[in-house]
Amino acid sequence: MAESSTRTVERALVLLGAVCDAGSLSLADAAREAELSASTALRLLRTLEGTGFVRRDPVGAYRPGLRVVQLGAQALGHESLVSLAEPALERLVRQTGESAYLSVPSHDGEGVYLAMREGTHSVRHASWVGRSIPLEGTAVGAVLTGSPPAGGFVVVRDGIEADVTAIAAPVSPGGRPAAALSVVVPSYRITDAGARRIGALVAQEAAALLTRAGDPAVHTTRGERA
Amino acid sequence: MAESSTRTVERALVLLGAVCDAGSLSLADAAREAELSASTALRLLRTLEGTGFVRRDPVGAYRPGLRVVQLGAQALGHESLVSLAEPALERLVRQTGESAYLSVPSHDGEGVYLAMREGTHSVRHASWVGRSIPLEGTAVGAVLTGSPPAGGFVVVRDGIEADVTAIAAPVSPGGRPAAALSVVVPSYRITDAGARRIGALVAQEAAALLTRAGDPAVHTTRGERA
DNA sequence: CCGTGGCTTTCACTTATTGAAACGTCCTTT
DNA sequence: AAAGGACGTTTCAATAAGTGAAAGCCACGG
Numbered sequence: 343m344a345e346s347s348t349r350t351v352e353r354a355l356v357l358l359g360a361v362c363d364a365g366s367l368s369l370a371d372a373a374r375e376a377e378l379s380a381s382t383a384l385r386l387l388r389t390l391e392g393t394g395f396v397r398r399d400p401v402g403a404y405r406p407g408l409r410v411v412q413l414g415a416q417a418l419g420h421e422s423l424v425s426l427a428e429p430a431l432e433r434l435v436r437q438t439g440e441s442a443y444l445s446v447p448s449h450d451g452e453g454v455y456l457a458m459r460e461g462t463h464s465v466r467h468a469s470w471v472g473r474s475i476p477l478e479g480t481a482v483g484a485v486l487t488g489s490p491p492a493g494g495f496v497v498v499r500d501g502i503e504a505d506v507t508a509i510a511a512p513v514s515p516g517g518r519p520a521a522a523l524s525v526v527v528p529s530y531r532i533t534d535a536g537a538r539r540i541g542a543l544v545a546q547e548a549a550a551l552l553t554r555a556g557d558p559a560v561h562t563t564r565g566e567r568a
Numbered sequence: 569m570a571e572s573s574t575r576t577v578e579r580a581l582v583l584l585g586a587v588c589d590a591g592s593l594s595l596a597d598a599a600r601e602a603e604l605s606a607s608t609a610l611r612l613l614r615t616l617e618g619t620g621f622v623r624r625d626p627v628g629a630y631r632p633g634l635r636v637v638q639l640g641a642q643a644l645g646h647e648s649l650v651s652l653a654e655p656a657l658e659r660l661v662r663q664t665g666e667s668a669y670l671s672v673p674s675h676d677g678e679g680v681y682l683a684m685r686e687g688t689h690s691v692r693h694a695s696w697v698g699r700s701i702p703l704e705g706t707a708v709g710a711v712l713t714g715s716p717p718a719g720g721f722v723v724v725r726d727g728i729e730a731d732v733t734a735i736a737a738p739v740s741p742g743g744r745p746a747a748a749l750s751v752v753v754p755s756y757r758i759t760d761a762g763a764r765r766i767g768a769l770v771a772q773e774a775a776a777l778l779t780r781a782g783d784p785a786v787h788t789t790r791g792e793r794a
Numbered sequence: 795c796c797g798t799g800g801c802t803t804t805c806a807c808t809t810a811t812t813g814a815a816a817c818g819t820c821c822t823t824t
Numbered sequence: 825a826a827a828g829g830a831c832g833t834t835t836c837a838a839t840a841a842g843t844g845a846a847a848g849c850c851a852c853g854g
Contacts, residue, residue, distance in 0.1 A: 348612060349809095352615055354574070354580070355580075355619045363642070389574045389578055393581045393675070409674070411680070415644070416698040418641070454634050454637070456634075575811090595832060606833085
Protein backbone atom coordinates (compact mmCIF):
# COMPACT_ATOMS: atom_id res chain seq x y z
CA MET A 343 0.00 0.00 0.00
CA ALA A 344 2.99 2.21 -0.12
CA GLU A 345 2.35 2.35 -3.80
CA SER A 346 -0.29 5.01 -3.89
CA SER A 347 0.65 7.77 -6.23
CA THR A 348 -0.79 10.04 -8.83
CA ARG A 349 0.60 9.32 -12.20
CA THR A 350 -0.01 12.78 -13.55
CA VAL A 351 1.77 14.45 -10.71
CA GLU A 352 4.65 12.02 -10.83
CA ARG A 353 5.11 12.68 -14.50
CA ALA A 354 5.03 16.41 -13.98
CA LEU A 355 7.63 16.14 -11.26
CA VAL A 356 9.87 14.01 -13.42
CA LEU A 357 9.56 16.65 -16.08
CA LEU A 358 10.42 19.34 -13.59
CA GLY A 359 13.41 17.37 -12.43
CA ALA A 360 14.59 16.88 -15.97
CA VAL A 361 14.36 20.56 -16.74
CA CYS A 362 16.21 21.48 -13.58
CA ASP A 363 18.89 18.87 -14.11
CA ALA A 364 19.51 20.01 -17.64
CA GLY A 365 19.18 23.69 -16.93
CA SER A 366 17.53 24.12 -20.27
CA LEU A 367 15.48 21.69 -22.29
CA SER A 368 13.43 21.79 -25.43
CA LEU A 369 9.96 20.33 -25.38
CA ALA A 370 11.00 17.36 -27.45
CA ASP A 371 14.03 16.67 -25.26
CA ALA A 372 12.00 16.98 -22.11
CA ALA A 373 9.40 14.61 -23.48
CA ARG A 374 12.07 12.07 -24.35
CA GLU A 375 13.76 12.45 -21.01
CA ALA A 376 10.53 11.79 -19.19
CA GLU A 377 9.33 9.22 -21.69
CA LEU A 378 6.16 11.04 -22.47
CA SER A 379 4.33 11.89 -25.64
CA ALA A 380 4.92 15.38 -26.85
CA SER A 381 1.36 16.43 -26.23
CA THR A 382 1.37 15.21 -22.65
CA ALA A 383 4.71 16.80 -21.95
CA LEU A 384 3.51 20.04 -23.41
CA ARG A 385 0.40 20.07 -21.27
CA LEU A 386 2.31 19.32 -18.11
CA LEU A 387 5.05 21.81 -18.84
CA ARG A 388 2.41 24.43 -19.43
CA THR A 389 1.02 23.72 -16.03
CA LEU A 390 4.45 24.00 -14.51
CA GLU A 391 4.94 27.21 -16.39
CA GLY A 392 1.67 28.65 -15.20
CA THR A 393 2.70 28.08 -11.62
CA GLY A 394 6.16 29.51 -12.07
CA PHE A 395 8.01 26.25 -11.66
CA VAL A 396 9.44 26.50 -15.12
CA ARG A 397 9.68 29.33 -17.58
CA ARG A 398 10.43 29.57 -21.23
CA ASP A 399 13.41 31.48 -22.40
CA PRO A 400 13.36 33.68 -25.47
CA VAL A 401 14.24 30.69 -27.63
CA GLY A 402 11.27 28.74 -26.32
CA ALA A 403 13.28 26.28 -24.28
CA TYR A 404 12.19 25.36 -20.79
CA ARG A 405 14.17 26.53 -17.80
CA PRO A 406 13.77 26.10 -14.09
CA GLY A 407 11.45 28.82 -12.86
CA LEU A 408 11.67 31.19 -10.00
CA ARG A 409 9.32 29.20 -7.87
CA VAL A 410 11.90 26.45 -7.76
CA VAL A 411 14.58 28.84 -6.66
CA GLN A 412 12.28 30.37 -4.13
CA LEU A 413 11.07 27.15 -2.57
CA GLY A 414 14.54 25.72 -2.61
CA ALA A 415 16.01 28.68 -0.86
CA GLN A 416 13.24 28.63 1.71
CA ALA A 417 13.73 24.96 2.30
CA LEU A 418 17.44 25.39 2.69
CA GLY A 419 16.78 28.10 5.22
CA HIS A 420 14.49 25.87 7.21
CA GLU A 421 17.04 23.08 7.19
CA SER A 422 18.37 23.30 10.69
CA LEU A 423 21.15 20.92 9.82
CA VAL A 424 22.64 23.37 7.40
CA SER A 425 22.91 26.25 9.79
CA LEU A 426 24.11 23.84 12.40
CA ALA A 427 26.82 22.54 10.15
CA GLU A 428 28.07 25.82 8.77
CA PRO A 429 30.45 26.52 11.64
CA ALA A 430 31.77 22.98 11.52
CA LEU A 431 32.46 23.25 7.79
CA GLU A 432 34.13 26.56 8.42
CA ARG A 433 36.40 25.04 11.03
CA LEU A 434 37.26 22.09 8.83
CA VAL A 435 38.30 24.38 6.03
CA ARG A 436 40.37 26.49 8.38
CA GLN A 437 42.09 23.47 9.82
CA THR A 438 42.70 21.61 6.59
CA GLY A 439 42.56 24.17 3.81
CA GLU A 440 40.41 21.68 1.88
CA SER A 441 36.81 21.84 0.72
CA ALA A 442 34.28 20.51 3.21
CA TYR A 443 30.75 19.25 2.58
CA LEU A 444 27.57 18.38 4.38
CA SER A 445 25.52 15.77 2.61
CA VAL A 446 22.41 13.74 3.27
CA PRO A 447 20.87 10.70 1.64
CA SER A 448 18.37 11.51 -1.03
CA HIS A 449 15.20 9.59 -1.71
CA ASP A 450 16.49 7.79 -4.75
CA GLY A 451 19.52 6.04 -3.39
CA GLU A 452 21.89 8.89 -3.95
CA GLY A 453 23.16 11.68 -1.77
CA VAL A 454 22.93 15.44 -2.05
CA TYR A 455 25.35 18.11 -0.99
CA LEU A 456 23.37 20.35 1.32
CA ALA A 457 26.10 22.78 2.19
CA MET A 458 29.70 23.28 1.39
CA ARG A 459 32.65 25.45 2.11
CA GLU A 460 35.38 25.81 -0.45
CA GLY A 461 38.96 25.08 0.50
CA THR A 462 41.65 27.70 0.49
CA HIS A 463 44.21 25.93 -1.65
CA SER A 464 44.34 27.17 -5.18
CA VAL A 465 43.97 23.59 -6.34
CA ARG A 466 40.88 22.41 -4.54
CA HIS A 467 37.90 20.20 -5.00
CA ALA A 468 34.98 22.18 -6.33
CA SER A 469 31.40 21.03 -6.28
CA TRP A 470 28.13 22.72 -5.56
CA VAL A 471 25.18 22.62 -3.26
CA GLY A 472 22.41 20.56 -4.77
CA ARG A 473 24.80 18.22 -6.51
CA SER A 474 23.80 14.59 -6.52
CA ILE A 475 26.44 12.06 -5.61
CA PRO A 476 26.27 8.29 -5.79
CA LEU A 477 26.34 6.35 -2.57
CA GLU A 478 28.13 3.37 -4.03
CA GLY A 479 31.84 3.64 -3.93
CA THR A 480 32.03 6.96 -2.16
CA ALA A 481 33.15 7.85 1.31
CA VAL A 482 29.95 9.76 1.88
CA GLY A 483 27.92 6.78 0.76
CA ALA A 484 29.86 4.47 3.01
CA VAL A 485 29.12 6.45 6.12
CA LEU A 486 25.53 7.15 5.15
CA THR A 487 24.60 3.58 4.40
CA GLY A 488 26.95 1.49 6.46
CA SER A 489 27.42 0.93 10.12
CA PRO A 490 29.57 3.31 12.13
CA PRO A 491 33.09 3.02 10.73
CA ALA A 492 35.98 2.05 12.96
CA GLY A 493 37.77 5.19 14.02
CA GLY A 494 34.74 7.24 13.20
CA PHE A 495 35.57 8.03 9.59
CA VAL A 496 35.99 6.55 6.14
CA VAL A 497 38.63 7.34 3.57
CA VAL A 498 38.06 6.61 -0.10
CA ARG A 499 40.91 7.29 -2.45
CA ASP A 500 40.08 7.80 -6.11
CA GLY A 501 36.52 6.57 -5.71
CA ILE A 502 33.99 7.96 -8.14
CA GLU A 503 36.07 10.97 -8.94
CA ALA A 504 39.57 10.26 -10.07
CA ASP A 505 42.48 11.91 -8.32
CA VAL A 506 40.54 12.96 -5.29
CA THR A 507 40.40 11.43 -1.85
CA ALA A 508 37.28 11.82 0.23
CA ILE A 509 37.18 11.56 3.98
CA ALA A 510 33.75 11.31 5.53
CA ALA A 511 32.21 10.84 8.94
CA PRO A 512 28.59 10.13 9.79
CA VAL A 513 26.30 12.42 11.71
CA SER A 514 24.22 9.84 13.49
CA PRO A 515 21.62 11.10 15.87
CA GLY A 516 20.41 8.05 17.72
CA GLY A 517 22.74 5.64 16.00
CA ARG A 518 21.36 5.82 12.49
CA PRO A 519 23.36 7.99 10.08
CA ALA A 520 21.34 10.99 8.94
CA ALA A 521 24.01 13.06 7.29
CA ALA A 522 27.68 13.07 6.49
CA LEU A 523 30.43 15.56 6.96
CA SER A 524 33.23 15.18 4.48
CA VAL A 525 36.45 16.71 3.34
CA VAL A 526 37.64 16.20 -0.21
CA VAL A 527 41.30 16.48 -1.11
CA PRO A 528 43.28 16.16 -4.31
CA SER A 529 44.89 12.76 -3.88
CA TYR A 530 48.40 13.85 -4.76
CA ARG A 531 48.41 16.18 -1.81
CA ILE A 532 47.58 13.73 0.94
CA THR A 533 49.42 10.99 2.77
CA ASP A 534 47.92 8.22 4.82
CA ALA A 535 48.91 10.02 7.94
CA GLY A 536 47.36 13.21 6.66
CA ALA A 537 44.14 11.39 5.88
CA ARG A 538 44.03 10.02 9.40
CA ARG A 539 44.59 13.45 10.83
CA ILE A 540 41.79 14.95 8.76
CA GLY A 541 39.62 11.95 9.45
CA ALA A 542 39.94 12.58 13.15
CA LEU A 543 38.92 16.19 12.67
CA VAL A 544 35.95 15.30 10.53
CA ALA A 545 34.82 12.61 12.92
CA GLN A 546 35.13 14.96 15.82
CA GLU A 547 33.10 17.67 14.12
CA ALA A 548 30.47 15.17 13.04
CA ALA A 549 30.10 13.91 16.57
CA ALA A 550 30.02 17.43 18.00
CA LEU A 551 27.24 18.45 15.62
CA LEU A 552 24.81 16.37 17.58
CA THR A 553 25.66 17.53 21.04
CA ARG A 554 25.13 21.13 19.96
CA ALA A 555 21.87 20.32 18.25
CA GLY A 556 18.64 20.84 20.06
CA ASP A 557 15.72 18.65 19.19
CA PRO A 558 15.73 18.56 15.38
CA ALA A 559 12.00 19.07 15.46
CA VAL A 560 12.16 22.72 16.47
CA HIS A 561 11.29 24.91 13.55
CA THR A 562 9.40 28.09 13.03
CA THR A 563 6.01 26.76 12.14
CA ARG A 564 3.43 29.18 10.90
CA GLY A 565 0.06 28.18 12.16
CA GLU A 566 -2.09 31.01 10.94
CA ARG A 567 -4.89 30.74 8.42
CA ALA A 568 -8.22 29.53 9.61
CA MET B 569 -5.99 29.44 -24.65
CA ALA B 570 -3.32 30.24 -22.18
CA GLU B 571 -5.62 28.44 -19.80
CA SER B 572 -4.56 24.88 -20.36
CA SER B 573 -3.52 23.20 -17.18
CA THR B 574 -3.77 19.97 -15.34
CA ARG B 575 -5.80 20.26 -12.22
CA THR B 576 -4.11 17.43 -10.42
CA VAL B 577 -0.66 18.82 -10.97
CA GLU B 578 -1.71 22.31 -10.05
CA ARG B 579 -3.15 21.08 -6.83
CA ALA B 580 -0.05 19.14 -6.02
CA LEU B 581 2.09 22.17 -6.66
CA VAL B 582 -0.09 24.35 -4.48
CA LEU B 583 0.31 21.76 -1.79
CA LEU B 584 4.04 21.76 -2.28
CA GLY B 585 4.12 25.51 -2.10
CA ALA B 586 2.08 25.50 1.07
CA VAL B 587 4.38 23.04 2.73
CA CYS B 588 7.45 25.00 1.73
CA ASP B 589 5.98 28.31 2.78
CA ALA B 590 5.02 26.98 6.15
CA GLY B 591 8.12 24.92 6.66
CA SER B 592 6.05 22.30 8.36
CA LEU B 593 2.41 21.42 7.92
CA SER B 594 0.08 18.75 9.16
CA LEU B 595 -2.06 16.91 6.66
CA ALA B 596 -5.20 18.67 7.80
CA ASP B 597 -3.56 22.09 7.64
CA ALA B 598 -2.14 21.41 4.23
CA ALA B 599 -5.52 20.29 2.98
CA ARG B 600 -7.15 23.44 4.32
CA GLU B 601 -4.44 25.64 2.88
CA ALA B 602 -4.90 24.13 -0.57
CA GLU B 603 -8.66 23.81 -0.20
CA LEU B 604 -8.66 20.11 -0.79
CA SER B 605 -10.37 17.20 0.82
CA ALA B 606 -8.22 15.34 3.27
CA SER B 607 -8.12 12.24 1.15
CA THR B 608 -7.02 14.08 -1.95
CA ALA B 609 -4.40 16.00 -0.07
CA LEU B 610 -3.11 12.80 1.43
CA ARG B 611 -2.80 11.13 -1.92
CA LEU B 612 -1.02 14.06 -3.48
CA LEU B 613 1.29 14.53 -0.55
CA ARG B 614 2.16 10.86 -0.73
CA THR B 615 3.12 11.32 -4.32
CA LEU B 616 5.24 14.32 -3.43
CA GLU B 617 6.77 12.28 -0.68
CA GLY B 618 7.56 9.38 -2.97
CA THR B 619 9.47 11.69 -5.26
CA GLY B 620 11.36 13.40 -2.48
CA PHE B 621 9.67 16.76 -2.80
CA VAL B 622 8.31 16.54 0.69
CA ARG B 623 9.16 14.33 3.60
CA ARG B 624 7.48 13.53 6.86
CA ASP B 625 9.17 14.38 10.06
CA PRO B 626 9.09 12.09 13.08
CA VAL B 627 5.83 13.69 14.20
CA GLY B 628 4.19 12.94 10.88
CA ALA B 629 4.09 16.52 9.68
CA TYR B 630 5.06 17.35 6.13
CA ARG B 631 8.27 19.21 5.40
CA PRO B 632 9.95 20.39 2.25
CA GLY B 633 11.99 17.53 0.90
CA LEU B 634 15.50 17.33 -0.34
CA ARG B 635 14.47 17.37 -3.94
CA VAL B 636 13.24 20.89 -3.46
CA VAL B 637 16.52 21.96 -1.97
CA GLN B 638 18.42 20.21 -4.68
CA LEU B 639 16.50 21.59 -7.60
CA GLY B 640 16.45 25.02 -6.05
CA ALA B 641 20.17 25.07 -5.55
CA GLN B 642 20.74 23.83 -9.08
CA ALA B 643 18.44 26.46 -10.48
CA LEU B 644 20.16 29.17 -8.49
CA GLY B 645 23.46 27.97 -9.85
CA HIS B 646 22.18 28.17 -13.40
CA GLU B 647 20.87 31.66 -12.86
CA SER B 648 23.46 33.72 -14.63
CA LEU B 649 22.04 36.88 -13.16
CA VAL B 650 22.93 35.78 -9.67
CA SER B 651 26.58 35.13 -10.35
CA LEU B 652 26.65 38.28 -12.37
CA ALA B 653 25.23 40.30 -9.54
CA GLU B 654 27.30 38.89 -6.70
CA PRO B 655 30.24 41.24 -7.23
CA ALA B 656 27.91 44.20 -7.54
CA LEU B 657 26.19 43.32 -4.27
CA GLU B 658 29.55 42.89 -2.68
CA ARG B 659 30.64 46.33 -3.79
CA LEU B 660 27.42 47.93 -2.63
CA VAL B 661 27.84 46.46 0.81
CA ARG B 662 31.42 47.59 0.97
CA GLN B 663 30.55 51.09 -0.08
CA THR B 664 27.46 51.53 2.06
CA GLY B 665 27.72 49.03 4.86
CA GLU B 666 24.07 48.19 4.22
CA SER B 667 22.36 45.01 3.04
CA ALA B 668 22.02 44.72 -0.71
CA TYR B 669 19.60 42.56 -2.70
CA LEU B 670 18.99 41.29 -6.18
CA SER B 671 15.35 40.64 -6.93
CA VAL B 672 13.24 39.70 -9.89
CA PRO B 673 9.51 39.70 -10.57
CA SER B 674 7.82 36.44 -9.75
CA HIS B 675 5.02 34.88 -11.72
CA ASP B 676 2.29 35.90 -9.31
CA GLY B 677 2.75 39.63 -9.18
CA GLU B 678 5.26 39.63 -6.42
CA GLY B 679 9.02 39.73 -6.36
CA VAL B 680 11.62 37.35 -5.07
CA TYR B 681 14.99 37.99 -3.57
CA LEU B 682 17.39 36.01 -5.72
CA ALA B 683 20.57 36.95 -3.95
CA MET B 684 21.63 39.09 -1.11
CA ARG B 685 24.60 40.30 0.78
CA GLU B 686 24.24 41.28 4.40
CA GLY B 687 25.36 44.69 5.53
CA THR B 688 28.18 45.23 7.95
CA HIS B 689 26.42 47.46 10.45
CA SER B 690 25.35 45.65 13.58
CA VAL B 691 21.86 47.02 13.04
CA ARG B 692 21.05 45.99 9.52
CA HIS B 693 18.18 44.88 7.41
CA ALA B 694 17.98 41.12 7.34
CA SER B 695 16.00 39.09 4.85
CA TRP B 696 16.68 35.94 2.98
CA VAL B 697 17.01 34.54 -0.48
CA GLY B 698 13.72 33.14 -1.66
CA ARG B 699 11.72 35.67 0.25
CA SER B 700 8.63 36.98 -1.51
CA ILE B 701 8.09 40.71 -1.49
CA PRO B 702 5.11 42.67 -2.70
CA LEU B 703 5.55 44.91 -5.69
CA GLU B 704 3.02 47.45 -4.54
CA GLY B 705 4.44 50.14 -2.37
CA THR B 706 8.02 48.98 -2.48
CA ALA B 707 11.05 50.47 -4.12
CA VAL B 708 11.81 47.17 -5.77
CA GLY B 709 8.29 46.97 -7.10
CA ALA B 710 8.46 50.50 -8.42
CA VAL B 711 11.52 49.86 -10.51
CA LEU B 712 10.35 46.42 -11.64
CA THR B 713 6.93 47.53 -12.80
CA GLY B 714 7.29 51.17 -13.67
CA SER B 715 9.16 53.07 -16.27
CA PRO B 716 12.80 54.01 -15.73
CA PRO B 717 12.84 56.36 -12.74
CA ALA B 718 14.33 59.81 -13.02
CA GLY B 719 17.86 59.73 -11.72
CA GLY B 720 17.96 56.00 -12.22
CA PHE B 721 16.75 54.95 -8.80
CA VAL B 722 13.77 54.96 -6.48
CA VAL B 723 13.71 55.63 -2.76
CA VAL B 724 10.86 54.38 -0.63
CA ARG B 725 10.89 55.36 3.01
CA ASP B 726 8.90 53.22 5.41
CA GLY B 727 7.09 51.36 2.66
CA ILE B 728 5.91 47.87 3.42
CA GLU B 729 8.37 47.43 6.22
CA ALA B 730 8.28 50.09 8.87
CA ASP B 731 11.46 51.91 9.80
CA VAL B 732 13.40 50.89 6.76
CA THR B 733 14.21 52.81 3.63
CA ALA B 734 14.70 50.94 0.39
CA ILE B 735 16.66 52.26 -2.55
CA ALA B 736 16.28 50.35 -5.77
CA ALA B 737 17.43 50.59 -9.35
CA PRO B 738 16.25 48.58 -12.34
CA VAL B 739 18.36 46.21 -14.34
CA SER B 740 16.81 46.72 -17.73
CA PRO B 741 18.31 44.86 -20.59
CA GLY B 742 16.73 46.34 -23.67
CA GLY B 743 14.63 48.88 -21.83
CA ARG B 744 12.30 46.56 -19.96
CA PRO B 745 13.17 46.00 -16.29
CA ALA B 746 14.11 42.38 -15.65
CA ALA B 747 15.55 42.64 -12.18
CA ALA B 748 16.25 45.10 -9.43
CA LEU B 749 19.26 45.90 -7.36
CA SER B 750 18.41 47.39 -4.02
CA VAL B 751 19.93 48.55 -0.77
CA VAL B 752 17.86 48.55 2.37
CA VAL B 753 18.71 50.83 5.26
CA PRO B 754 17.22 51.42 8.69
CA SER B 755 15.43 54.74 8.20
CA TYR B 756 16.87 56.44 11.24
CA ARG B 757 20.32 56.11 9.82
CA ILE B 758 19.80 57.81 6.51
CA THR B 759 19.37 61.37 5.31
CA ASP B 760 18.00 62.51 1.99
CA ALA B 761 21.49 63.26 0.83
CA GLY B 762 22.66 59.84 1.93
CA ALA B 763 19.82 58.23 0.04
CA ARG B 764 20.80 60.09 -3.07
CA ARG B 765 24.37 59.02 -2.68
CA ILE B 766 23.42 55.38 -2.27
CA GLY B 767 20.90 55.71 -5.07
CA ALA B 768 23.60 56.82 -7.41
CA LEU B 769 25.72 53.83 -6.45
CA VAL B 770 22.88 51.39 -6.90
CA ALA B 771 21.88 52.88 -10.22
CA GLN B 772 25.43 52.73 -11.42
CA GLU B 773 25.84 49.10 -10.45
CA ALA B 774 22.51 48.21 -12.00
CA ALA B 775 23.51 49.82 -15.25
CA ALA B 776 26.95 48.24 -15.19
CA LEU B 777 25.45 44.77 -14.73
CA LEU B 778 24.28 44.81 -18.28
CA THR B 779 27.42 45.95 -19.96
CA ARG B 780 29.31 43.17 -18.31
CA ALA B 781 26.69 40.62 -19.22
CA GLY B 782 26.97 38.66 -22.36
CA ASP B 783 23.81 37.49 -24.01
CA PRO B 784 21.60 36.35 -21.13
CA ALA B 785 20.86 33.22 -23.08
CA VAL B 786 24.30 31.72 -22.59
CA HIS B 787 24.08 28.90 -20.11
CA THR B 788 25.79 25.62 -19.66
CA THR B 789 23.31 23.38 -21.34
CA ARG B 790 23.82 19.70 -21.06
CA GLY B 791 22.70 18.04 -24.21
CA GLU B 792 23.55 14.45 -23.53
CA ARG B 793 21.10 11.59 -23.35
CA ALA B 794 19.74 10.19 -26.57
C1' DC C 795 10.86 22.51 -53.91
C1' DC C 796 10.08 18.93 -50.95
C1' DG C 797 11.26 16.40 -46.69
C1' DT C 798 12.30 16.32 -41.87
C1' DG C 799 11.68 17.57 -37.15
C1' DG C 800 9.71 20.34 -33.68
C1' DC C 801 5.62 22.60 -31.62
C1' DT C 802 0.78 22.84 -31.21
C1' DT C 803 -4.20 21.64 -31.34
C1' DT C 804 -8.04 18.47 -31.59
C1' DC C 805 -10.73 14.70 -30.11
C1' DA C 806 -12.73 10.19 -28.73
C1' DC C 807 -11.50 6.73 -25.20
C1' DT C 808 -11.26 5.40 -20.83
C1' DT C 809 -8.25 5.45 -17.22
C1' DA C 810 -7.15 7.49 -13.24
C1' DT C 811 -8.62 11.05 -9.90
C1' DT C 812 -12.01 12.38 -6.78
C1' DG C 813 -14.52 13.18 -2.23
C1' DA C 814 -18.00 11.42 0.86
C1' DA C 815 -18.29 8.21 4.17
C1' DA C 816 -16.72 5.16 7.63
C1' DC C 817 -13.16 3.49 10.94
C1' DG C 818 -9.64 3.55 14.51
C1' DT C 819 -6.97 6.45 17.54
C1' DC C 820 -5.54 9.88 20.33
C1' DC C 821 -6.61 14.08 22.91
C1' DT C 822 -9.50 17.25 25.28
C1' DT C 823 -13.70 18.26 27.52
C1' DT C 824 -17.49 17.61 30.64
C1' DA D 825 -15.19 7.70 32.74
C1' DA D 826 -17.76 8.69 29.06
C1' DA D 827 -18.59 11.83 25.36
C1' DG D 828 -16.97 14.78 21.94
C1' DG D 829 -13.89 16.23 18.49
C1' DA D 830 -9.97 16.29 15.41
C1' DC D 831 -6.83 13.84 12.74
C1' DG D 832 -4.91 10.28 9.61
C1' DT D 833 -6.19 6.62 6.85
C1' DT D 834 -8.81 3.45 3.78
C1' DT D 835 -12.57 2.19 0.62
C1' DC D 836 -15.39 2.69 -3.30
C1' DA D 837 -18.51 4.06 -7.01
C1' DA D 838 -19.17 8.17 -10.19
C1' DT D 839 -17.28 10.64 -13.46
C1' DA D 840 -14.28 14.20 -14.34
C1' DA D 841 -9.97 14.43 -16.12
C1' DG D 842 -5.77 13.04 -18.44
C1' DT D 843 -4.10 10.52 -22.44
C1' DG D 844 -1.87 9.89 -27.03
C1' DA D 845 -2.58 9.26 -31.98
C1' DA D 846 -3.19 11.99 -35.66
C1' DA D 847 -3.04 15.91 -38.32
C1' DG D 848 -1.86 20.79 -39.14
C1' DC D 849 1.73 24.35 -39.15
C1' DC D 850 5.93 26.35 -39.31
C1' DA D 851 10.89 26.74 -39.99
C1' DC D 852 14.88 24.97 -41.59
C1' DG D 853 18.14 22.50 -44.76
C1' DG D 854 19.26 19.83 -48.58
